[in-house]
Amino acid sequence: MKGIDYDIIEYFQYENKQQLNKELSLNQIGRIEYIPNERWIKQTINLKNCIRLRDLMLWIEKGLVLISLGQILRLCQNLLNKVIELQQNQLDHCYLTSNRIWLKLTQNSKLLTIAHVDIEYQIVFTGFQCPIFENQSNKQSASTSIIQIMIQIIKVFETNFHQFRYIQYLNQQIFHILYQQKDLYQAQNCIRQLYQIYKSHKNYNDYCTEFQEINEYRKQMEYGISKLFSTILHCFNCHEGFFKEDMILGLISIIGESIKQNTLKKLEEIDYQKMCENQEIFWNNKIKSLLTDNTLIIIRNQFQQIEEITRLEISQENEQMMIDQINREITKSYILKYFFNSIWIWTPNYQECKQQLIQNLMPKLKYLTKERVDLHIKEMAFQFINELI
Incomplete structure (x- = not known):
């Protein structure tokens, strides 16, 4: 276009x-x-x-x-x-x-x-x-x-x-x-x-x-719409293609109506920079929440099993630190990147897509969580030994 x-x-x-x-x-x-x-x-x-x-x-x-x-x-x-x-x-x-x-x-x-x-x-x-x-x-x-x-x-x-x-x-x-x-x-x-x-x-x-x-x-x-697209996209070159695509998808209905009414007035009143920033915040928060919730469940399940045979516990501070570390690693996974190939992966079945994302991420999520939990236990054990010495 x-x-x-x-x-x-x-x-x-x-x-x-x-x-x-x-x-x-x-x-x-x-x-x-x-x-x-x-x-x-x-x-x-x-x-x-x-x-x-x-x-x-x-x-x-x-x-x-x-x-x-x-x-x-x-x-x-x-x-x-x-x-x-x-x-x-x-x-x-x-x-x-x-x-x-x-x-x-x-x-x-x-x-x-x-x-x-x-x-x-x-x-x-x-x-x-x-x-x-x-x-x-x-x-x-x-x-x-x-x-x-x-x-x-x-x-x-x-x-x-x-x-x-x-x-x-x-x-x-x-x-x-x-x-x-x-x-x-x-x-x-x-x-x-x-x-x-x-x-x-x-x-x-x-x-x-x-x-x-x-x-x-x-x-x-024709010229006005083409110029509008160029202006909008120039405003946020720093944003990834997925967020631009999502924003344009949201604008298509308004653009279609503007063409029928032969006026660009509605389109000229939109704060496109803010719109794109909001879309990026929305998706980042959604994924962060999705990963955090599921990572937290896995961490607590693993520590619950450990607590049955030891007295080791994890503080909320360490728990959050582990979640942040795991989430940083999981965002590098290619299966997660796949889900951001296109907005059409999420549209129109957002809930099903979200479930499938977690299902596909779960093996990697469990592996990373086990690694972090094992490392945390070793660190606690070394600390306990040092205190005894």
């Missing part, structure tokens, strides 16, 4: 490095770093020329982006083609979601804006071999996942573009048929046929005229 220019960092686990190299060779995006002695990669992606599919779906849903029915059909076709390309190379993606699909703009493509533009892009998948930790979804073939994702895209488009009077005529012949698709190759052939129906439909010219009328007034706000 024009005006959105910052890096996001995503972490993904993998099982087979040789296999991953093959998968990534067909899905080149951003900068990849292998983490030594860990089966994790760090992927840095700049958003200037890359669009996450799930973000694009939200932008369409909230009216930030104007996209034609023809573009939706081509997008679905390109997604299907990407999965077929994987199959032709004896590859699959068993953990595919709209969070892990990107539109990578080609070098000569225009940047996406609030006014209609026919962008040129490549479809790229990320997160190969990495389980969906936030909800423990079962593995399934990309050919199954992509049909489900295609239907999600169509539903978003259909719901948002009821404003077009002539879309209802196209709906009966296009959307209804796409909803029934189950097979990858049948869906591919179906979309080819539907694109021809769309272009030759008796209401096609009326639809294009209506579309262009809506696009004209959006062009008047």
Whole structure:
């Protein structure tokens, strides 16, 4: 999106490095770093020329982006083609979601804006071999996942573009048929046929005229919205991409309404610096509280077992010191970093995501806690011996 220019960092686990190299060779995006002695990669992606599919779906849903029915059909076709390309190379993606699909703009493509533009892009998948930790979804073939994702895209488009009077005529012949698709190759052939129906439909010219009328007034706000994004993001370069992403997600509805009302007044009244700071404080406090509560339970359980055979106790001061030390270590863990790949990991099932985060962190948390408790006991024992001497 024009005006959105910052890096996001995503972490993904993998099982087979040789296999991953093959998968990534067909899905080149951003900068990849292998983490030594860990089966994790760090992927840095700049958003200037890359669009996450799930973000694009939200932008369409909230009216930030104007996209034609023809573009939706081509997008679905390109997604299907990407999965077929994987199959032709004896590859699959068993953990595919709209969070892990990107539109990578080609070098000569225009940047996406609030006014209609026919962008040129490549479809790229990320997160190969990495389980969906936030909800423990079962593995399934990309050919199954992509049909489900295609239907999600169509539903978003259909719901948002009821404003077009002539879309209802196209709906009966296009959307209804796409909803029934189950097979990858049948869906591919179906979309080819539907694109021809769309272009030759008796209401096609009326639809294009209506579309262009809506696009004209959006062009008047194009520069203002792009400049607004640039100004907002420039204000907090020190903040991580996750917090910027979360803040932008919160603004999308307001921006969509501002476009419809043809005014930036509401957007100009917002204190963006404060908004981003509040988002960062919110998430830091949530994670700190989550880790502290669970670390405290483990520490007290371990000392309760020790107290049954000894008289060793732990003071509140030492207890808090141990919690702080353990939490500092656990924040370095890659499974925790994974949960901050994207705000979409947390949305919309925050409670389930929180439970899965703790479940995945628990082995590491228990290990670190046992280490700290054992060290504390040794320190107490040395102190006791010194006192006797």
